[in-house]
Amino acid sequence: MLVALSLIAPAAAWSAEPFARASVENEKGIVPGQQVRVDVDIFVPDFFTSPPQFPPFDVPNALVTLPEERADNLTQTVDGVSYSGIRRAYAVVPQVAGTFVIPEIDVELGYAVDGKRTKATVKVPSVSFTATAPASATGGAISFAANDLAIEQSFDREIHSLKVGDAVVRTIVVTAKDTQAMIMPPVAVGTAPGLHQYAKAPKIEDGISIGRATASRRTETYVYTADKDGSFVIPAVAYPWFDVAHHEAKTSNLPSIRVTVAAAVSETAIKPMLEKAKVESPWVHRKIVAACILAALALLGLAWIGREFPAAIISKFRDARMRRLASRGHRLKMLQQTIRAGNEREIYSGLHVWSRSLGYRTLDEWACDGSDDLRRQVELLSRRLFHSSQQELDRNKLTAEVDFRPPVISHTSSALPPLNPTAAGSVIEL
Numbered sequence: 001m002l003v004a005l006s007l008i009a010p011a012a013a014w015s016a017e018p019f020a021r022a023s024v025e026n027e028k029g030i031v032p033g034q035q036v037r038v039d040v041d042i043f044v045p046d047f048f049t050s051p052p053q054f055p056p057f058d059v060p061n062a063l064v065t066l067p068e069e070r071a072d073n074l075t076q077t078v079d080g081v082s083y084s085g086i087r088r089a090y091a092v093v094p095q096v097a098g099t100f101v102i103p104e105i106d107v108e109l110g111y112a113v114d115g116k117r118t119k120a121t122v123k124v125p126s127v128s129f130t131a132t133a134p135a136s137a138t139g140g141a142i143s144f145a146a147n148d149l150a151i152e153q154s155f156d157r158e159i160h161s162l163k164v165g166d167a168v169v170r171t172i173v174v175t176a177k178d179t180q181a182m183i184m185p186p187v188a189v190g191t192a193p194g195l196h197q198y199a200k201a202p203k204i205e206d207g208i209s210i211g212r213a214t215a216s217r218r219t220e221t222y223v224y225t226a227d228k229d230g231s232f233v234i235p236a237v238a239y240p241w242f243d244v245a246h247h248e249a250k251t252s253n254l255p256s257i258r259v260t261v262a263a264a265v266s267e268t269a270i271k272p273m274l275e276k277a278k279v280e281s282p283w284v285h286r287k288i289v290a291a292c293i294l295a296a297l298a299l300l301g302l303a304w305i306g307r308e309f310p311a312a313i314i315s316k317f318r319d320a321r322m323r324r325l326a327s328r329g330h331r332l333k334m335l336q337q338t339i340r341a342g343n344e345r346e347i348y349s350g351l352h353v354w355s356r357s358l359g360y361r362t363l364d365e366w367a368c369d370g371s372d373d374l375r376r377q378v379e380l381l382s383r384r385l386f387h388s389s390q391q392e393l394d395r396n397k398l399t400a401e402v403d404f405r406p407p408v409i410s411h412t413s414s415a416l417p418p419l420n421p422t423a424a425g426s427v428i429e430l
Contacts, residue, residue: 016045016081018111020124022102025089030131032097034145034244035179038090040124042107043076043083048386049117049379050110050364054088062100063093063183067206073386084386093183094131101128110364117364117379134247144185145242146176148215151187151252153237159257164229164264170222172237172254178244181206181216187237189222194232195259198223229263331357332402339399344384347398351378354402374401 025037042052054066066088074085094100104126110119156169172187181204191197200221208215226232237254331354338350348363355366367378377398380391 016078016083018042018044018109018120018122020107020122022124022127024102024127024129027129029247030094030129031134031145031242031244031247032094032131033183033242034093034131035183036092036094036129036131038092038102038127039087040090040105040107041074041085041087042109042122042124043074043078043085044109044111044120045081045083046112047084047383048086048109048111049382050362051386052086052088052107052109052122054090054107055105057103057105059092059100059102061095061098063095065091065180067091067180069207086386091180093180097131097133099128099130102126110362117368134242134249144179144183144240145244146179146184147243147245149174149176149239149241149243149250149252151175151237151239151254153254155257160260162226162259162261164226164261166261167223167225168259170224170234172220172222174218174220174239175208175210175215176241177210177213177215179216181218184216184218186218187220187239189220189237190235192224192232192234192259194228194230195224195226195234198225224259226259226261229261232259232261233257234259328357335402336399339395339402344381344393347393348381348385351381351402371401373397377401 020040020042022041023039025039027036030036040054051071056066057064069089072087074087076083076085090102092100092102105124106121107124108119108121110117112118151172151174153170153172156171157166159168162168172189174184174187176184184204186202200223202221203219205217205219206214208217224234234257236256239252239254241250241252242248243250335350335354339347342350351366352363355363358366360366360369363378367375377394380393381398383391384393
């Protein structure tokens with residue numbers, strides 16, 4: 001009996017394979033325009049040797065992105081086997097009411113099997129959710145849904161003491177949680193009769209820290225000028241949105257603003273003394289005009305030479321500096337500084353970029369092509385990042401092993417299969 005159990009246990013451990021699962025957060029009460037988080041968990045026995053590569057995908061009538069958020073590390077024991085896991089969340093924003101199906105996707109990864117690095121691909125199962133337009137939405141349509149939305153405005157100067165020709169800058173900031181800045185609609189500011197209005201390109205930001213939470217922000221900037229004095233009104237603003245927490249349509253407002261513009265101050269003219277002006281002969285005037293033209297041409301020539309000469313020098317210095325920054329020697333020095341003083345994720349990212357610059361497709365190939373010390377330190381770094389290893393990384397040894405070694409094998413093909421095999425030679429940037 002004991003012999004049988006001893007044979008079964010190793011077989012179970014040997015048969016352990018990576019697996020994946022997907023789930024929809026808060027799938028009840030979803031409305032069009034609301035950001036839906038789809039969590040994807042990837043598990044491997046023992047530990048990861050390279051992180052999962054989460055691919056993009058499309059869902060009809062929805063916007064799908066993979067936000068730049070830090071991945072969560074997970075652990076789980078299944079049938080006596082310890083698994084390490086990594087969780088990432090896709091953000092899906094349905095544009096209309098209906099049922100949305102997240103397709104089955106393939107995720108590539110690396111993990112350890114009996115102490116050896118192994119590549120694998122796991123399939124993430126399909127999940128779905130339904131978005132329903134609430135009765136409170138006008139015409140059953142919602143353009144934008146979020147939580148804790150706030151809108152505010154400010155001016156760069158006192159708007160009641162302007163003069164003709166002055167410019168005043170108006171800044172409107174919209175901040176909201178559980179959304180993305182790219183889907184926040186523009187603010188309908190209208191026009192201010194009597195004032196010239198100029199709009200700058202909006203600024204969008206995600207990951208804004210608000211206490212312990214994060215939010216997204218849209219900033220719009222407008223410039224107003226007046227070419228006549230008087231009193232003018234910048235109209236009020238109404239910003240409609242759907243409150244996900246309270247499940248109701250709301251409108252955030254900004255009040256109208258009255259701008260007062262005074263006439264510009266005029267300077268007192270000096271009366272010309274015509275009776276004292278000298279009367280000179282025409283040929284004297286022609287000589288003076290010719291001398292002025294020659295002097296102006298000379299000044300223009302000097303200005304042109306003075307402008308071109310420094311610009312050429314500045315261009316030379318800039319080109320030399322860019323060559324130095326792009327040189328392998330400089331990049332090696334910066335990488336070694338990162339290994340000595342950076343955190344482990346920065347070190348892992350820096351080593352990955354360095355190995356790619358030497359012609360290797362992956363960090364693992366570069367490490368395996370090096371010394372035993374380099375291979376052990378890279379593997380230890382992977383363990384600490386993806387399996388919470390307690391063994392300390394030898395930064396000095398890793399720094400000494402990083403060098404200019406060229407690749408032994410030329411890697412010219414992509415490490416990933418083409419996303420669209422029918423479009424030969426096409427490149428898709430994510």
